[in-house]
Amino acid sequence: MKIRRQIILAVVLLLASTSGWGKEKAKLGPCVRQCVQAFNPSLADSGAQEFMAEDFRSRDCVRLCKENLYQGECNPAADNCCNLDYLDSDPDCQGEPPPDQPGNGLPPDPGEAGKETLEGIDSDGDGIRDDIQRYIALTYPGSQKTRAALRQLTFALDKSILESPDEESALNNTELMHRATECLWYIHSDQSIKFKNQLKAEYLNTLKRSRAYLAYDSKLSGHVFGGKDFDEYKTSCTFDPDLMED
Amino acid sequence: MKNIIYIFISCLLGTILLAESSAASICDSKETVVYFGNGIKTTEDEAYDSLNILKKQLHMALPTEKYELLEFKVSYNGTHGLPLDLLESTLQVLSGNTSRFWRLFWGLEIIPDWFADKFILLSSVLDKSALVTTDSLKNHVTTYKTKIAEGKKVLLVAHSQGNLFGNQAYWLLNSREQQSFGMVSVANVDNNVLGADSPYTTLETDKVIMALLAAQIALPSRPMEPNTENLDKESADSLGHSFIESYMIKSSNSETKITQQVITVLESLATPSQFVESGVITISLTWGSEPDVDLHVYEPNGMQVFWNNLQGYSGALDRDDRSGYGPEHYTVPACETLERGIYHVGLDYFKGDEPELATIHIEAGLLVRTYEIAIPSEIYGSSNSPELIANILVKGGENGGYDFEIYE
Numbered sequence: 001m002k003i004r005r006q007i008i009l010a011v012v013l014l015l016a017s018t019s020g021w022g023k024e025k026a027k028l029g030p031c032v033r034q035c036v037q038a039f040n041p042s043l044a045d046s047g048a049q050e051f052m053a054e055d056f057r058s059r060d061c062v063r064l065c066k067e068n069l070y071q072g073e074c075n076p077a078a079d080n081c082c083n084l085d086y087l088d089s090d091p092d093c094q095g096e097p098p099p100d101q102p103g104n105g106l107p108p109d110p111g112e113a114g115k116e117t118l119e120g121i122d123s124d125g126d127g128i129r130d131d132i133q134r135y136i137a138l139t140y141p142g143s144q145k146t147r148a149a150l151r152q153l154t155f156a157l158d159k160s161i162l163e164s165p166d167e168e169s170a171l172n173n174t175e176l177m178h179r180a181t182e183c184l185w186y187i188h189s190d191q192s193i194k195f196k197n198q199l200k201a202e203y204l205n206t207l208k209r210s211r212a213y214l215a216y217d218s219k220l221s222g223h224v225f226g227g228k229d230f231d232e233y234k235t236s237c238t239f240d241p242d243l244m245e246d
Numbered sequence: 247m248k249n250i251i252y253i254f255i256s257c258l259l260g261t262i263l264l265a266e267s268s269a270a271s272i273c274d275s276k277e278t279v280v281y282f283g284n285g286i287k288t289t290e291d292e293a294y295d296s297l298n299i300l301k302k303q304l305h306m307a308l309p310t311e312k313y314e315l316l317e318f319k320v321s322y323n324g325t326h327g328l329p330l331d332l333l334e335s336t337l338q339v340l341s342g343n344t345s346r347f348w349r350l351f352w353g354l355e356i357i358p359d360w361f362a363d364k365f366i367l368l369s370s371v372l373d374k375s376a377l378v379t380t381d382s383l384k385n386h387v388t389t390y391k392t393k394i395a396e397g398k399k400v401l402l403v404a405h406s407q408g409n410l411f412g413n414q415a416y417w418l419l420n421s422r423e424q425q426s427f428g429m430v431s432v433a434n435v436d437n438n439v440l441g442a443d444s445p446y447t448t449l450e451t452d453k454v455i456m457a458l459l460a461a462q463i464a465l466p467s468r469p470m471e472p473n474t475e476n477l478d479k480e481s482a483d484s485l486g487h488s489f490i491e492s493y494m495i496k497s498s499n500s501e502t503k504i505t506q507q508v509i510t511v512l513e514s515l516a517t518p519s520q521f522v523e524s525g526v527i528t529i530s531l532t533w534g535s536e537p538d539v540d541l542h543v544y545e546p547n548g549m550q551v552f553w554n555n556l557q558g559y560s561g562a563l564d565r566d567d568r569s570g571y572g573p574e575h576y577t578v579p580a581c582e583t584l585e586r587g588i589y590h591v592g593l594d595y596f597k598g599d600e601p602e603l604a605t606i607h608i609e610a611g612l613l614v615r616t617y618e619i620a621i622p623s624e625i626y627g628s629s630n631s632p633e634l635i636a637n638i639l640v641k642g643g644e645n646g647g648y649d650f651e652i653y654e
Contacts, residue, residue, distance in 0.1 A: 190298070196291075197354055207333075207344055210348070211330065214289075214330050221322060222382030223615075227612065
C-alpha cells in the first residue's frame with residue numbers, strides 16, 4: 001500500500017512538473033535560447049537538438065530565465081563575469097580578487113564633473129557613482145564584506161535622494177536604509193555607525209545632494225519605524241557576508 | 247487526483263511558511279515596546295543608530311529571557327529644518343565643503359567652537375510650542391495607545407526635543423494607559439519628566455542645555471539642571487549633547503545611568519489589560535463621536551472580514567464598535583495563519599449624521615503606517631461598499647522571513 005502511494009505521488013509530481021514545464025518552456029524559450037547562446041557562442045544557430053540538451057548550461061539558463069535573473073551580459077551564474085549583486089552565489093565571484101579593488105577596473109576620478117548633477121557619473125555602469133565606488137574600494141581594500149555592505153548602503157542612499165518624491169516612497173526607501181544599516185552592523189557592530197557616516201559624508205558632497213537628503217528625511221517626520229532583532233541582522237544583507245573571507 | 251495535488255501543494259506551502267516563520271522575530275510575541283524619541287539635531291538614520299546603541303546596551307545588561315521580551319522602534323521627530331539652516335549658515339566658513347559639514351554634524355571630526363555656537367544659536371531661537379507638531383504627536387500617541395491596548399508596556403527613551411513629545415504624549419493617554427507608559431529622559435529640554443520630578447540624565451558638559459538654561463526666554467519653562475558628569479571621556483561632540491557621542495559613550499557614567507534607568511522603569515511599568523489581540527498584522531480604526539464607522543479587510547484568500555463576518559481564514563475582527571470612537575480592530579494573530587498576497591483595508595461610514603475624521607493605524611511586520619481619512623456625511627447608510635484605504639502586501643523574503651509592503 002505504501003509503495004502504491006509513493007508511485008501515485010511520483011506520477012503526480014511527474015505530471016505536475018512535466019505539464020508545468022511544457023507551458024513554461026514555451027514562455028521562456030526565447031530567453032533560454034538567448035542565454036544558452038550567450039554562455040556558449042558555439043551553440044549559436046545550432047538548432048533545437050542542442051538547445052534541448054540537458055547540460056548544466058541550459059539548466060542554469062532555465063533557472064535564470066524563470067527567476068527573471070538573466071541579464072544578457074553578466075549573469076549570476078558561471079559566465080566568466082562576476083555579478084556584483086550576487087557576490088555570494090555567482091561562481092565567477094568566488095575565489096577571485098574583489099572586483100572593486102584598486103587597480104582592478106576602477107573608473108577614473110570624475111572630479112568636479114561628478115558633482116554637477118544629483119546622480120553623478122557612473123562611467124562603468126555598475127550602479128554606483130564613480131567617486132563613491134572609488135571611495136569604497138580605496139578606503140576598505142582589505143574587507144570584501146565591508147565593501148559589499150557599503151555598496152548596499154549606497155544603493156539605498158541613491159533611492160532615498162533620487163526616488164523619494166512623496167512620503168510613501170520615502171518611507172519605503174527608509175526600510176532599505178535600515179536593512180543596509182543592519183547589514184553593516186552585523187559585520188562591524190557599533191563601529192558600523194562610523195563607517196556609515198563617513199560614507200554618507202562622502203556621498204553628500206554637494207549642496208544639492210545634501211538638500212535632497214534632508215528633503216527626504218523631512219518626509220519621515222512623525223513616523224514610527226520598527227527594527228529586527230540582532231540575530232536577524234545578517235538577513236538584511238543582500239549578499240552572504242559569511243561566505244566572504246575578510 | 248486534484249485533491250492529491252492540492253494536498254501536496256498545501257503541505258509544500260505549509261513547510262515553506264513554517265520554515266520562514268521560525269526565523270522571523272516578527273512572529274514572536276513581545277511584552278514591552280521600547281521606543282527611541284530623537285532630538286532636533288538627529289536625522290532618522292541617526293535615530294535608528296541611536297536605537298541600535300540602546301538595544302545593544304540592553305542586550306548586554308539584561309538576562310536573555312528578559313531582553314527577548316523587548317521590541318524596539320523609533321518614534322521619529324522631525325528636525326524642523328535645523329540641519330539645513332546650519333548647513334547654509336556654515337557653508338561659507340567651510341569653503342563650500344559639504345562633506346566636511348556632515349563630518350562635523352555626525353561627530354566624525356571634533357566640532358569647532360564656531361560651529362557649536364552656530365548650532366546653539368539656531369536651536370535656542372526655536373519655539374518650543376512649535377517643535378511638537380500635532381501630526382507627529384498624534385501619530386506617536388496612536389502607536390502607543392495601540393500597543394497598550396494590545397496588552398504591551400511602552401517605554402520611551404527620549405533625547406532632547408524627544409522629551410517634549412514624550413511629555414505631551416503622556417497627557418494624551420488616559421489614566422489606565424499612563425500606568426503602562428514610561429519615559430527615560432536624556433538631555434531634557436523640558437522642565438519635567440511625565441509631569442513629575444522623575445529620574446533623568448543631563449550632562450554637566452551639555453552646552454545646548456546650558457545655553458537654554460542661560461537664556462530662559464527661549465523656552466517658557468527652564469530645563470532641568472544638569473546632574474551627571476562624565477570624567478575623562480573624550481568625544482568629538484564638543485557640544486556634549488549627542489545621544490551616541492556624548493551620552494552613550496562607552497563605559498561612561500551617563501551610559502551606566504541611562505541603562506539602569508531603563509531597566510528600573512521597565513520593571514515599574516504595569517502590564518495593561520489586553521483589549522485587542524496583538525499579531526503579525528494589526529489594523530486599528532478609530533474615529534469621532536458618530537456612532538458607527540466600520541473596518542473591512544479583504545484577506546488574500548478572498549474572505550471579507552467585517553462586522554457581519556468577524557472571523558476570516560487568516561485573521562479576525564476582534565473588536566467591533568457601534569457607539570462611537572472605536573477602536574475597531576483586525577489582527578492576524580500569528581505567522582501560522584499569515585498568507586502571502588494582498589490584504590486590502592477599507593472603511594465604511596455605516597451610521598452617523600456629521601462628517602467624520604477616521605484614523606487607520608496599520609502595523610505589519612516592521613512597518614507602521616497611519617492614515618487619516620475625512621469622511622463626508624453623504625455616504626451615510628452605505629453598508630457593504632467600503633472605501634479602499636490601504637493595501638498590505640505580504641511576500642516571502644529573499645533571505646528567509648517575510649517581507650511586507652504597505653501602500654495606498
